[in-house]
Amino acid sequence: MESHVAFSCHTLTDKLPAKIECIDVWKEIYLVAGTQEGHLLIWEVERSDISGRAGVRFETKVSQRSFSKKPIVQISVLQELNLLISLSDGVVSVHTLPDLQLISQLAKTRGCQAYAIDRPSLDGTGPSTFRLCAAMKKKLLVMEWNGADFAETKELSIPDSVKVICWAGKSLCVGFKNEYNMIDVATGNFSPVQGLKPGAPLLYPLPNKQILINMDAVTVFVTHDGKPARKYGLSWSEAPVALAYSFPYVIAIVSKAVEVRLVFGSSSLVQSIPLAGAKCIAAATAMVGGRRRTGGTVFVASKTNIWALTPIALGSQVDQLVKEGDYEEALSLCENLDAEDLSDKEEKLKSIRLLFAYHLFNQGQYTRAMQYFLDLNTDVTQVIGLFPQMLPNDLTATLRYPFAVTPLAGAALTKALQSLIQYLVQKRSQFQPPSTNSAASATSSAPVVDAKDWNQVTDAAIIVDTCLLKAYLRTANPLLSSLLRLHNVCHVGESENVLIGDRKFSELVLLYKGKNLHENSLKVLQKLGSDDKSPQPHLAGPMPSVEYMKALGKDQLALIFKYSPWILQKAPESGILIFTADRGDEMALPPVDTLKHLKAQLPTGTPEFGETSQRLIVEFLEFVILDKHDQTPALHDELVEQYFKFVLMLKRNQPNKSKPVVAGSEGGLLGKYRTRLVSFLEQSEFYQPHTFLSHIEFNEEGLYEEKAILLSRCGEHELALKEYCWKLNDLDQAEQYCVKHYQADTQKGKDVYLHLLDVLLDPQAPDAQRLSAFAFEILSRHYADIDVPAALERLPSTTAVTKLYDFFQNVWRTKNQIKRDAQVIMNIRKSEMMKVKKELYKLRAKAIKVGEETKCDMCFKTIGEAVFVYLPTGEVIHYRCYNKLKGKQQQQQATSSAAQ
Numbered sequence: 001m002e003s004h005v006a007f008s009c010h011t012l013t014d015k016l017p018a019k020i021e022c023i024d025v026w027k028e029i030y031l032v033a034g035t036q037e038g039h040l041l042i043w044e045v046e047r048s049d050i051s052g053r054a055g056v057r058f059e060t061k062v063s064q065r066s067f068s069k070k071p072i073v074q075i076s077v078l079q080e081l082n083l084l085i086s087l088s089d090g091v092v093s094v095h096t097l098p099d100l101q102l103i104s105q106l107a108k109t110r111g112c113q114a115y116a117i118d119r120p121s122l123d124g125t126g127p128s129t130f131r132l133c134a135a136m137k138k139k140l141l142v143m144e145w146n147g148a149d150f151a152e153t154k155e156l157s158i159p160d161s162v163k164v165i166c167w168a169g170k171s172l173c174v175g176f177k178n179e180y181n182m183i184d185v186a187t188g189n190f191s192p193v194q195g196l197k198p199g200a201p202l203l204y205p206l207p208n209k210q211i212l213i214n215m216d217a218v219t220v221f222v223t224h225d226g227k228p229a230r231k232y233g234l235s236w237s238e239a240p241v242a243l244a245y246s247f248p249y250v251i252a253i254v255s256k257a258v259e260v261r262l263v264f265g266s267s268s269l270v271q272s273i274p275l276a277g278a279k280c281i282a283a284a285t286a287m288v289g290g291r292r293r294t295g296g297t298v299f300v301a302s303k304t305n306i307w308a309l310t311p312i313a314l315g316s317q318v319d320q321l322v323k324e325g326d327y328e329e330a331l332s333l334c335e336n337l338d339a340e341d342l343s344d345k346e347e348k349l350k351s352i353r354l355l356f357a358y359h360l361f362n363q364g365q366y367t368r369a370m371q372y373f374l375d376l377n378t379d380v381t382q383v384i385g386l387f388p389q390m391l392p393n394d395l396t397a398t399l400r401y402p403f404a405v406t407p408l409a410g411a412a413l414t415k416a417l418q419s420l421i422q423y424l425v426q427k428r429s430q431f432q433p434p435s436t437n438s439a440a441s442a443t444s445s446a447p448v449v450d451a452k453d454w455n456q457v458t459d460a461a462i463i464v465d466t467c468l469l470k471a472y473l474r475t476a477n478p479l480l481s482s483l484l485r486l487h488n489v490c491h492v493g494e495s496e497n498v499l500i501g502d503r504k505f506s507e508l509v510l511l512y513k514g515k516n517l518h519e520n521s522l523k524v525l526q527k528l529g530s531d532d533k534s535p536q537p538h539l540a541g542p543m544p545s546v547e548y549m550k551a552l553g554k555d556q557l558a559l560i561f562k563y564s565p566w567i568l569q570k571a572p573e574s575g576i577l578i579f580t581a582d583r584g585d586e587m588a589l590p591p592v593d594t595l596k597h598l599k600a601q602l603p604t605g606t607p608e609f610g611e612t613s614q615r616l617i618v619e620f621l622e623f624v625i626l627d628k629h630d631q632t633p634a635l636h637d638e639l640v641e642q643y644f645k646f647v648l649m650l651k652r653n654q655p656n657k658s659k660p661v662v663a664g665s666e667g668g669l670l671g672k673y674r675t676r677l678v679s680f681l682e683q684s685e686f687y688q689p690h691t692f693l694s695h696i697e698f699n700e701e702g703l704y705e706e707k708a709i710l711l712s713r714c715g716e717h718e719l720a721l722k723e724y725c726w727k728l729n730d731l732d733q734a735e736q737y738c739v740k741h742y743q744a745d746t747q748k749g750k751d752v753y754l755h756l757l758d759v760l761l762d763p764q765a766p767d768a769q770r771l772s773a774f775a776f777e778i779l780s781r782h783y784a785d786i787d788v789p790a791a792l793e794r795l796p797s798t799t800a801v802t803k804l805y806d807f808f809q810n811v812w813r814t815k816n817q818i819k820r821d822a823q824v825i826m827n828i829r830k831s832e833m834m835k836v837k838k839e840l841y842k843l844r845a846k847a848i849k850v851g852e853e854t855k856c857d858m859c860f861k862t863i864g865e866a867v868f869v870y871l872p873t874g875e876v877i878h879y880r881c882y883n884k885l886k887g888k889q890q891q892q893q894a895t896s897s898a899a900q
Helices: 314-323 327-335 345-362 366-376 380-384 410-431 438-442 460-474 479-485 492-501 505-514 518-529 543-550 554-563 565-570 572-579 591-601 607-627 633-652 668-683 689-693 704-713 717-727 731-741 752-760 768-781 788-794 801-845 879-899
Strands: 007-013 020-026 030-035 040-050 053-064 072-078 083-088 091-096 102-106 114-118 131-135 139-145 150-157 164-168 171-175 180-184 190-192 203-205 210-215 218-223 242-246 249-253 257-262 269-274 280-288 291-301 306-311 868-870 876-878
Touching: 007 269, 020 291, 030 072, 030 083, 072 114, 083 114, 114 164, 131 164, 164 203, 171 210, 203 242, 210 242, 242 280, 242 291, 249 280, 257 327, 314 327, 314 345, 327 345, 345 366, 366 410, 380 410, 380 460, 410 460, 460 479, 460 492, 479 505, 492 505, 505 518, 505 543, 518 543, 518 554, 543 554, 543 572, 554 565, 565 572, 565 591, 572 591, 572 607, 591 607, 591 633, 607 633, 607 668, 633 668, 633 689, 668 704, 689 704, 704 717, 704 731, 717 731, 717 752, 731 752, 731 768, 752 768, 752 788, 768 801, 868 879, 876 879
Parallel strands: 020 072, 020 280
Antiparallel strands: 007 306, 020 030, 030 040, 040 053, 072 083, 083 091, 091 102, 114 131, 131 139, 139 150, 164 171, 171 180, 180 190, 203 210, 210 218, 242 249, 249 257, 257 269, 280 291, 291 306, 868 876
């Protein structure tokens, strides 16, 4: 099917008395023809306007009947040299134009079957002069124009007779009977053109360093290297007889017509002109923009008829294609035209591309259409308006399109929406700053509210994001959540409506969160979480609300306090997680206010709930103090208080109360939290120990270890040791207590072992005999840290000396060792002193003799009575010279340090 009219056909003559064999064009307006009778004819052809229609004037300029006695089978015009090359009777001849004076008959070409002309290229990449290659039966003769004639430069041997030949840069493309070959002129090497076997061999050189090679009814494009230049060739209705190129078309003669196809683009059939019997064709060559280009009149000849194919203006052809709706062909043609061919090329291209984009959309090629819209930067509302129920109604009413748009529904709508998503994702980058996680900044940003109702919105950025949300929603795209997590400018009201309509409550919460509408989010989560039959199982229960509030900071403290009570009442274990989440120092919740809130909201109606609530309060305070390292004394006091409350609650709930034991040995929660209490009492430096000693009944509750620690913090070591020895009956722990608190440089610290002796040797102590025996063990092990006289004074007068044997032996051994060590040190010091004195005497004994003739070893002047310096090297120099030397050394050291 033809796409449009590219050439108008005019008959120049239809009853020529001679039989035409070949034709060529000279200077665009002269047609040169060689005949079977040996005549050479030249006609002048000019376009004219006849009765308002484009026409052609045709008149004979030269007619030389005696040009040759044999048929003229091939002619070529060398327009730049005004020369005519012809092949007749197996010899190539050179004549001048227009007078047809013979320059020479190239005798060495005798037996020539065909020849090829290579013209010098204007860009300097080709030959510097005209080249001619004549193909004889078994050889090729290469010749060059030397300014007066063609001279032989190379002779190449070939295996078979040549059917067709043309130049291909530094090579020759030759068509034999059964194959095409590329022949390197310099080396004579052959390389077959792969995959091409001619039926009737046919070649045609193109100006873009490609060759048209015919293979039956298909013409392929081949580079000068013999490789395919394109994936697809040109398909004709039948094998062509002859080919020609007239920008931008390839024209082929078939048996009953001339077919025209674009050299680029779809290469579909442009025009078929019925011309029966046509056998040869030639296209006019013109200089356009400083380069040689074929694009003028094309001449076609049969044996007795000649036709002129005059090109329609290329701009008119583009308009014709657009009018017929063949936008792709119009684009292909327009994109390859030059400014000389189409003055308003860029504007026309933009217009055609836009029409083609709408056409593609109507044809269901949505991805290609969207890419064109992107490239053209088409108004985004025009593109979104192609989809139903996307834009605000008021805006939709103002849209206009060049032709009717196919309504979308069903699978077509889904497919189109997928392409729209890709389009909107790229468009939103033009309106949005680099994407950031909105959740990261939500805690410090003000709520975002809509400035206008959706039906009044005209802001492109808001429209893009909101419509992208709708497209994600309609296609069930998992990227919907990602859009809402990132920075976006979706219209809240419209987005809210469509999300609720589709029951997308998780995404609705993300929308609110991204807009800092946290109360809206918490309302939705509370409604769904407190409903046991929630339609959204993944939002059921308290945890979604907990996770949401964990991300809120002190700026939303009121919201946290407002929406956390239902969780604390229903699931306190989950609710406490809201307040023990690590928010960083800047967004941390105020601990005092939070503690008050927890005390007020945690349930205490039953013993079970009371115990849980007490434990959770302790966990919160542990988080604040132990994890966040808060050093507020009041909070440390509060944690101690809550520890005691919880421990006492656990002890009182025990069915069987046992005798006092060391903290942690009870097992269960009681053992766990007593251990934590004891550890905190020992480690914290910020609570007030005397506060708790006054109002807690330690003895009744059996909390002797805790009491001992508090007493020790108050400096009451003896009372603390009584708790370990008399109440807990744990002598090892009492000994460790002394080890821990002994300080030789403080009064209370250095007497801690004496306090332990007082406790152990007290006559009123329970199990006095065992304690007394342990006292002697303490004396034996820690004699070095005990004031011996004071310790002996505390022993009962009835104490047997044998019990003190180990003690006295250890003390005596220690004292003697100290004495011996002191003597050794003293002797070492004496020896060192003797060495120093000996060295001093040696140095003092050395004399330095300076006389009247003694010279400075630096400036070589006499020392005289000036102050001098004696160096360790034995040199004597002036003191001023010494200062100079010292300054240079310091400067060198500074330079070296700077370099390093």
